[in-house]
Amino acid sequence: MSLLRAKIQDVFNEPACEENRGKDAKARKKGCSKPLTPGAAAGGCAFDGAKIVLQPITDVAHLIHAPLACEGNSWDNRGAASSGPTLWRTSFTTDLTELDVVMGQGERKLFKAIREIKEAYGPPAIFVYPTCVTALIGDDIEAVCKRAAEKFGLPVVPVNAPGFVGSKNLGNKLAGEALLEHVIGTVEPDDAGPYDINILGEFNLSGEFWLVKPLLDRLGIRVRACIPGDARYFDIACAHRARAAMMVCSTALINLARKMEDRWDIPFFEGSFYGITDTSEALRNIAQLLVKKGADPEILGRTEALIADEEAIAWKKLAAYRPRLEGKRVLLNTGGVKSWSVVHALMEIGIEIVGTSVKKSTVEDKERIKQILKDDNHMFEQMTPRELYAMLSEHKADIMLSGGRTQFIALKAKTPWLDINQERQHPYAGYDGMVELVRQIDLAIYNPIWRQVREPAPWDCQPAVREQLPRTKSEAVTLHAVQELAGTTADDFGEC
Incomplete structure (x- = not known):
């Protein structure tokens, strides 16, 4: 102990x-x-x-x-x-x-x-x-x-x-x-190369790292170990021979990244694969770190060429969604790296951020949000369910992006909701992931179910009694008795 x-x-x-x-x-x-x-x-x-x-x-x-x-x-x-x-x-x-x-x-x-x-x-x-x-x-x-x-x-x-x-x-x-x-350092690989990197804090949720790895493969960069997403024991045991590392979620494994740099001289940076701009910046940083560690500088040119091609394809796909989503208001109730990377990603296509949670965010995360949003008025450490419900029911946001814990608050407020935390069913990383995220937001906001659930329920509507004329004398007497008992007349009722 x-x-x-x-x-x-x-x-x-x-x-x-x-x-x-x-x-x-x-x-x-x-x-x-x-x-x-x-x-x-x-x-x-x-x-x-x-x-x-x-x-x-x-x-x-x-x-x-x-x-x-x-x-x-x-x-x-x-x-x-x-x-x-x-x-x-x-x-x-x-x-x-x-x-x-x-x-x-x-x-x-x-x-x-x-x-x-x-x-x-x-x-x-x-x-x-x-x-x-x-x-x-x-x-x-x-x-x-x-x-x-x-x-x-x-x-x-x-x-x-x-x-x-x-x-x-x-x-x-x-x-x-x-x-x-x-584990790390217990096995010596026989194929170490100048383009080996580690990705730390990436969990491969819904297989989203598989949208990023092909980009690295095209650059000739090998992921020696992705910790922990889709990892193998042998890969992690050999991770000490990587030349550089990228931290995806600093609050989870910052100690691992720092100590690997101290012990084996593996420099690292914190980045994100959410959003077009952040994905491009992450690829640039990886290439620059590798060059500093002895890789051929020509990888910088290949990286820029890849970024130009992929960004052009992604922006062309996103252009179809901009007229439908520009000006839409999003409330982001999450934390960690998503608190700033997703904010940046959504603002790139004209979506307005009305609030983002910073409960699990580091000081660096909060500073990034301030730079992106230009102020800290849209940042909140913690918002109670009552406050979330009030904000959504007053139509201050067109959709909420959060985890499963708060989905029922959005449903009660009759507001579209999209799961962006670990239980999500769709990958949102990389260029293709950003297109998928925007597509899911579009599907959620324009789902016809929201127009239906906002209409009055059938049991809240009284039928037009005057249109239901009695067919017999006994029915007329019964209807009159019911109206007297209720203290109403047929004129008091109307259609929904």
């Missing part, structure tokens, strides 16, 4: 984080997460954050050393995609029971589970995750993993991020520490 405490303090003291450098020593020890409000959702624990970062490594067996519910709550929690192996889709857990805890059988059960996975699946590595229960009872998973690795002849990686140690973002960083300590 003391070793884990030391790792957490090291993660909190992150020199590459601008916000961290601005704090005093006391504030730095508290980390970046705000204290939780009793009764409010935590938004994920450290175990959940570690699992998010490592589970997309597709050929690895991910073993949860915990009661069954811990694995059930974290399995398949993101829409990451794989181009090959499917082992990561299989749930492995030691399924500890009360009897195992009382009798101290946790470590023995863990060792047995590692052996069974090795014999049944033969993975290149096994990642072991403790959770709150196994950490509190004191199971030494590092010792068990070390013994199992010696016994079975394969890497068994302890990911020491039990849920109670902190937030999901802290778990992201602890997962990066596990890769640094046990």
Whole structure:
């Protein structure tokens, strides 16, 4: 536990984080997460954050050393995609029971589970995750993993991020520490070249990195490791031989990028593949970093030629949507890199941003938003569901882009909504991804269902009683009695 405490303090003291450098020593020890409000959702624990970062490594067996519910709550929690192996889709857990805890059988059960996975699946590595229960009872998973690795002849990686140690973002960083300590640098590639790069913090949601990789392939740039999206264990183990790196989500793996630069001299920059301008800028930065590390300068010219061709194609496709979407107002309720990259992307085609959340954004992210929007009046740290509903019901936005948690607020306000977070079904990265994002926004705004749901409901409309003339004397008497009882006449009713 003391070793884990030391790792957490090291993660909190992150020199590459601008916000961290601005704090005093006391504030730095508290980390970046705000204290939780009793009764409010935590938004994920450290175990959940570690699992998010490592589970997309597709050929690895991910073993949860915990009661069954811990694995059930974290399995398949993101829409990451794989181009090959499917082992990561299989749930492995030691399924500890009360009897195992009382009798101290946790470590023995863990060792047995590692052996069974090795014999049944033969993975290149096994990642072991403790959770709150196994950490509190004191199971030494590092010792068990070390013994199992010696016994079975394969890497068994302890990911020491039990849920109670902190937030999901802290778990992201602890997962990066596990890769640094046990995986990266353990294999020497025999094909290292001057055009090898790493992409960090890219999760390949809905397969969107597959829209970017062909662009890099055309430039002769090889992605040595994409961490974690569609990754393989061997690729990550060889990631220390890349010449440059790009950080896609700084709040998740900034510590990994900084320490790889310190240890192996791999320079990195933070960029985005959302939007035409940002995609082009990311390609330029990658090429420039490679040239600084010894690559042939002619790659700069090839990069500009590729950008010119792809931008021309993308803008031609987007021209059809501009008359329909120009001036439309968008409320963006997300965070991280999307808080500024998507803002920039939408403004490129004339869409107006009425507000964007910066809850999970870094200081650098907020500065970018200020530069793009020219002020900070459209930035909000947190907006309650009541405030979101009021804004949408008053028609201050034509559509809301957010995650699944707030979709029902938009539906209640009868406002179009589009999922832009990890559960999304469409890829939005790169030039083609930007066209797809605009197409989905157009489909959502102009969906005829919104005109229908905004009309009064049938049960809110009273039929025209005077048109329903009684056919018999008894019906006339009955109708008159009903009207007297209700204190109304036929003239009080009308059509909807």
